Structure formats: C-alpha cells, structure tokens
Amino acid sequence: MEWCAVDAESREWLAQLNGHGNARTDAIRRLHELLVRVGRREVHRRGTRINGAELEDIVQQAASDATIAILRKLTAFRGDSRFTTWASRFVILEAASKIGRHHWRHPRPHLAHEDWEQIPERPGGEPSGQAEAADLWEAICHAVDTKLTDRQRRVFVGIVFEQIPADTLGSRLGMSRNALYKTVFDARRKIRAHLVDREYLPCG
Incomplete structure (x- = not known):
C-alpha cells in the first residue's frame, strides 16, 4: 500500500x-x-x-x-x-454481535406470542410453561452457537433478535437485501433442523 x-x-x-x-x-x-x-x-x-x-x-x-x-x-x-x-x-x-449474543442468551423470563414468532417456524402452540420456554431457548442458543456460520449468526441476530433494518445491516456487512434474507432463511432452516433432531419440534 x-x-x-x-x-x-x-x-x-x-x-x-x-x-x-x-x-x-x-x-x-x-x-x-x-x-x-x-x-x-x-x-x-x-x-x-x-x-x-x-x-x-x-x-x-x-x-x-x-x-x-x-x-x-x-x-x-x-x-x-x-x-x-x-x-x-x-x-x-x-x-x-455481542449485544445480539446477550439477547439470545438472556431472554425475558416470559415469552409473549410475538416473541415466539421471531424464532424458527414452530407448528403448534406456545410452550406450556416457563420451564419449557427456558429449555427451548437453550436449545436455540446452542443451535445459533454451533450450527450457524459467523456470517449467518450475525445476520440472524441482527434481523431477528435486534430487528435492525435490512438496509442498515446490509450496508454494515456489505450484503444486498436478497442476500440477507437468503442468509436468514438458511439460518432458520439449520436451527429448525436442530430443534427437530432434538425433538423440540415435530418432523415435517
């Protein structure tokens, strides 16, 4: 240089x-x-x-x-x-990244319906109680930590948990809106597969 x-x-x-x-x-x-x-x-x-x-x-x-x-x-x-x-x-x-990690590691004690809509598609109703909610969150955290690439993790946390506007996050990461949504889709698929494998969600 x-x-x-x-x-x-x-x-x-x-x-x-x-x-x-x-x-x-x-x-x-x-x-x-x-x-x-x-x-x-x-x-x-x-x-x-x-x-x-x-x-x-x-x-x-x-x-x-x-x-x-x-x-x-x-x-x-x-x-x-x-x-x-x-x-x-x-x-x-x-x-x-660290704020996002904190948010998924330390969710609010009670999860409202709109909170559940932010995680991978989940057939059926919400968990029956707080203990089940905490257990499912731990499984999601494990999937985010171990199943996603670093880029998928940053995009998923930014879009889903922090709700950063796509244009803003795309500018920061040098990604188009379509690339962001494709990354979120792939991340959700990996997380859902992990939850199905651990029997938190039904197959299909």
Missing part, C-alpha cells in the same frame, strides 16, 4: 501501530480508548435494555476484540476513509 495516498493522521496511526516499543504500545492504548468511546456511543444508539456494569463489560470486550482484529488487518487499510473511521467499523460490528 502507498502510504503517501493516505491522510497525515492516518499515516501516523499506521506508522505507530506498525512500529515497535513504547510508541506502538501507546498507539494501541489510544486506539483501544477510541474504540471504547465509539462502542459506548453505538450501544446507547441501539437503545438496548442492557445497562450498568453489564453494558460497560460488553463495550470493553467489543473494544478489545476490535483492537486485536484491527492489528491483524492493518495491511487491509487502503485509505478510502480516515483510519479512525475504518477502525470504528470493527467495534460497531463487535458491539452489535
């Missing part, structure tokens, strides 16, 4: 993060602090019901994971935007 085509601030970030010693350590610290600020804005923009120390923990984890990913992909930065703008996309995606 020709660094001369990159703005001065971005060149400085790249030079320090690709460097050695105290300068690199300080640049990584400043990058992490930047990502924490961006992460906080993102989670508050989403209006999630998570709050307090739990929300801050998600922000810190997202910033840390994004920092690691950025350091691994520095050569992928092409200068189409400022480095800080490019880096911010990493923490925005990480925060979205």
Whole structure:
C-alpha cells in the first residue's frame, strides 16, 4: 500500500501501530480508548435494555476484540476513509454481535406470542410453561452457537433478535437485501433442523 495516498493522521496511526516499543504500545492504548468511546456511543444508539456494569463489560470486550482484529488487518487499510473511521467499523460490528449474543442468551423470563414468532417456524402452540420456554431457548442458543456460520449468526441476530433494518445491516456487512434474507432463511432452516433432531419440534 502507498502510504503517501493516505491522510497525515492516518499515516501516523499506521506508522505507530506498525512500529515497535513504547510508541506502538501507546498507539494501541489510544486506539483501544477510541474504540471504547465509539462502542459506548453505538450501544446507547441501539437503545438496548442492557445497562450498568453489564453494558460497560460488553463495550470493553467489543473494544478489545476490535483492537486485536484491527492489528491483524492493518495491511487491509487502503485509505478510502480516515483510519479512525475504518477502525470504528470493527467495534460497531463487535458491539452489535455481542449485544445480539446477550439477547439470545438472556431472554425475558416470559415469552409473549410475538416473541415466539421471531424464532424458527414452530407448528403448534406456545410452550406450556416457563420451564419449557427456558429449555427451548437453550436449545436455540446452542443451535445459533454451533450450527450457524459467523456470517449467518450475525445476520440472524441482527434481523431477528435486534430487528435492525435490512438496509442498515446490509450496508454494515456489505450484503444486498436478497442476500440477507437468503442468509436468514438458511439460518432458520439449520436451527429448525436442530430443534427437530432434538425433538423440540415435530418432523415435517
């Protein structure tokens, strides 16, 4: 990559993060602090019901994971935007993924009819009680964690659980609306197959 085509601030970030010693350590610290600020804005923009120390923990984890990913992909930065703008996309995606994971791992104690409509098509009525609901949610969580690809997981959580508009999510992930819906369809099919295999749903 020709660094001369990159703005001065971005060149400085790249030079320090690709460097050695105290300068690199300080640049990584400043990058992490930047990502924490961006992460906080993102989670508050989403209006999630998570709050307090739990929300801050998600922000810190997202910033840390994004920092690691950025350091691994520095050569992928092409200068189409400022480095800080490019880096911010990493923490925005990480925060979205972690909030979504929290939502499917910690569902509300009582599941209303509209909540059940968001999971894979389920013939028959709702579960008879809260214990059965929790058991089914655990099976869904296991399927989402183990049966879906990373891309399917991000799309499924974004569309189904977080209800992010398709155009917004598609822009973030670089996917068309049709590709998003195809991904959700494939994810639902995998989850439903898992639930049928575990006898949570009937065959057919």
